[in-house]
Amino acid sequence: MQANALMFCAEDRLVWDQLFTRQIKTIEHVSYAPFKKGLEALGFHAGHIPRFEEINETIGQLTGWQIYPVPGLIDNRHFFEQMMGRRFGSTQWLRKLSQLDYLEEPDMFHDVFGHIPLLTDPAIAEFLEGLANVANKHLDNEEVIEAIARIYWYTVEFGLVQEGTKIKIYGAGILSSIGESDFCLSVRANRIPFDLEKVIDTPYVKDKFQEQYFVLYSITQLKNVLKNLEMKYKINN
Ligand SMILES: [Fe+2]
Numbered sequence: 001m002q003a004n005a006l007m008f009c010a011e012d013r014l015v016w017d018q019l020f021t022r023q024i025k026t027i028e029h030v031s032y033a034p035f036k037k038g039l040e041a042l043g044f045h046a047g048h049i050p051r052f053e054e055i056n057e058t059i060g061q062l063t064g065w066q067i068y069p070v071p072g073l074i075d076n077r078h079f080f081e082q083m084m085g086r087r088f089g090s091t092q093w094l095r096k097l098s099q100l101d102y103l104e105e106p107d108m109f110h111d112v113f114g115h116i117p118l119l120t121d122p123a124i125a126e127f128l129e130g131l132a133n134v135a136n137k138h139l140d141n142e143e144v145i146e147a148i149a150r151i152y153w154y155t156v157e158f159g160l161v162q163e164g165t166k167i168k169i170y171g172a173g174i175l176s177s178i179g180e181s182d183f184c185l186s187v188r189a190n191r192i193p194f195d196l197e198k199v200i201d202t203p204y205v206k207d208k209f210q211e212q213y214f215v216l217y218s219i220t221q222l223k224n225v226l227k228n229l230e231m232k233y234k235i236n237n
Contacts, residue, residue: 012094019109020046026181032170038117063125083132114172127222153204154214161216183209196228
């Protein structure tokens with residue numbers, strides 16, 4: 001993969017700098033501890049837009065994951081096939097300065113800042129691979145793929161987890177959004193215990209804050225989620 005540093009303009013660097021600086025402050029006390037550890041291990045900071053080869057060196061050593069460039073959202077088949085081989089697609093472009101607060105589609109700040117630190121956490125790294133393994137057995141079954149997409153959405157994108165006495169954020173969709181980082185832990189948000197059947201029955205929304213957040217009692221619960229998911233669709237297929 002070629003270095004992507006040359007592709008970035010002055011506005012990109014300003015966008016990364018501003019988003020990074022304010023988001024780090026916002027989530028300092030509310031993000032899942034391994035996320036912060038991952039940020040440190042990767043050496044992400046405000047003054048430098050990370051290069052894919054730098055990222056791959058670190059996550060490759062820690063959990064064997066790699067990232068590869070994608071233009072934006074990709075279809076489920078490709079997404080899960082790649083993820084089964086511990087390959088995670090990331091965009092290589094950044095939003096404009098006028099879009100700092102909200103962008104409907106994922107850009108590099110979401111993909112890299114939000115997702116990549118979690119790929120250094122073995123619990124999340126194994127869960128993602130496991131989810132992709134199940135998906136790849138059911139690629140022609142729309143119902144199962146939709147169920148897995150919802151599980152992905154309410155965990156890796158918008159998940160919360162109990163850490164000691166506090167509820168922390170591990171979902172990349174929240175960690176990369178200044179508004180939702182505050183909202184999801186506020187009294188206005190609806191937080192409920194993670195329940196696989198309920199998650200599968202809950203369609204997701206993309207253009208506003210989530211109507212509910214599913215809270216894991218511990219990140220280790222993800223192992224049970226996978227086991228139960230496999231069992232559910234083994235019986236039905
Ligand atoms: Fe995402």
